[in-house]
Amino acid sequence: MAFLKSCIDLQTTKGKDYTTEGDAFKDLRDEAEAMGITPEKVLWISMNKHYKAVRNFCKRGQTQSEPIEGRLKDLANYVSLMAVLIQSNKK
Numbered sequence: 001m002a003f004l005k006s007c008i009d010l011q012t013t014k015g016k017d018y019t020t021e022g023d024a025f026k027d028l029r030d031e032a033e034a035m036g037i038t039p040e041k042v043l044w045i046s047m048n049k050h051y052k053a054v055r056n057f058c059k060r061g062q063t064q065s066e067p068i069e070g071r072l073k074d075l076a077n078y079v080s081l082m083a084v085l086i087q088s089n090k091k
Contacts, residue, residue: 003073011077025085039085047078 018027025039032039053071057063063071 003069004076007073007076007080010073011080014077024081025088028085040082043078043082043085047075047082050075050078 015024018024028039028042032042035042050071053063054068054075057068057071
């Protein structure tokens, strides 16, 4: 439970840097439009770098640049963002 709380705290803090005009997905949608891809693909690209770091941790038993807990929190937050983005697209 402490892990999930720390994910929420991290998302709240980092989210302020990525939220534009009250829309948490505006920067993501703008980047998708600029690149000619979907917002989901932009999000996956960001998510995938953390996934690869976790995979490498599983292979090597260590990380090089930051503690694995940070990568896991980022990955968990990207998964939740993807879920919210998908849900918002259904509306």
